[in-house]
Amino acid sequence: SKVPKAPSTECLELGIAAKIRLHRADPAAARHLAEAEQHADRLGGWVICALVLARSLEREQSGSAKEALAVLLDGALDTEEMEESAGLLAEATRLAIEVGDIRTAKTLVERAESMAGDSDVPHHLAVAPHCRDLLDRDPDLLLAAAEHYAAAGRPLPRAQALEAAGAALAERGDLGGARTHFTQAYAIYTELGAEWDLARTQAKFRSYGIRRGPH
Numbered sequence: 001s002k003v004p005k006a007p008s009t010e011c012l013e014l015g016i017a018a019k020i021r022l023h024r025a026d027p028a029a030a031r032h033l034a035e036a037e038q039h040a041d042r043l044g045g046w047v048i049c050a051l052v053l054a055r056s057l058e059r060e061q062s063g064s065a066k067e068a069l070a071v072l073l074d075g076a077l078d079t080e081e082m083e084e085s086a087g088l089l090a091e092a093t094r095l096a097i098e099v100g101d102i103r104t105a106k107t108l109v110e111r112a113e114s115m116a117g118d119s120d121v122p123h124h125l126a127v128a129p130h131c132r133d134l135l136d137r138d139p140d141l142l143l144a145a146a147e148h149y150a151a152a153g154r155p156l157p158r159a160q161a162l163e164a165a166g167a168a169l170a171e172r173g174d175l176g177g178a179r180t181h182f183t184q185a186y187a188i189y190t191e192l193g194a195e196w197d198l199a200r201t202q203a204k205f206r207s208y209g210i211r212r213g214p215h
Contacts, residue, residue, distance in 0.1 A: 008048070011039040015051030022057045023156070025195040033058060049075065049087035056091065061196065069095040073104070086115060086127050090157060093131040094164075105135050122152035130161050139168040139177070159188035163201055170208035179210050186212060 005013075014036035021029035036051050052075035060068035072092035075085075089112045096105035109131045116128035126148030129141040142165035149158035166181030182205045189197045202212060 007039040007042040011036050011043060011048050011051055014039065015048050015054050018054035019050055019057060022054060022061065023192070023194040023196055025199075029054070029058070052088060053091065056095075060095070065095055065099050069099060069101070069104075085111070086124050089115075089127050090130045090134070090160070093134045094160075097134055102135075109135050122148045123154055126152060126154070126157065126161070130157070130164075133168070134164055137168045137171060139165040139172075139181075142168060143181075155188050155192060156194070159185040159192075159194075159197070162188070163204075167204060167208070170205070170210065175208065175210060178205070178208060182210055183212070 014032050018029050018032035018036055021032060033051075033054055036048075036054070040048065040051060052071060056068040056071040059071060069092060072088050072095065075088050089108055093105050093108045093112070096102070096108060109128075112128045112131040116125055119125065126145045129148075130145035133139070133141040133145070142161050146158045146161040146165065149155075149161060162181045163185040166178040166185065169175075169181065170178035182201065185201060186198065189201065205211070
């Protein structure tokens, strides 16, 4: 007979499935998220990064960025596990800036930079410049973060860093550079089937007068 999986494994796998389907704008995400929550109830306060990201994304897609941020903060600031915290910090920083909570954004940046100082893992090294430059709007360091994510084999946060770099360049009036990184991010989102991210990114860059060019 099939050996039942541990609740933590079930929660992780269902959280990942929910997160992927949310990025793909797939209605099946709700079922995966509900099933993951059932297993999470048996884990106490154990932070499962994928589930926290799925919970947050579900709230953001429902129109509540503040609730989405609160979910991420519960995970990012309540765990000492580097891997779990690293997966949440950049998204939490982005949302903190989006809702105008700069104090929280600075706290998250400090946490990311402290974490990076103790690690040589590419993914961890990417998070610190990603968070810092979401706050400082420095496209060069956002591109450095994108390269670290590429080395770590993390295409989604790589696309997010490229998108942020493009937006920072657009804010400086460099529409050519902005279009380049928008196109790179768009290609990664397309490859991942991340329909929600594609729609969100297109809307953001249209506000700068940039539209997706020909293939």
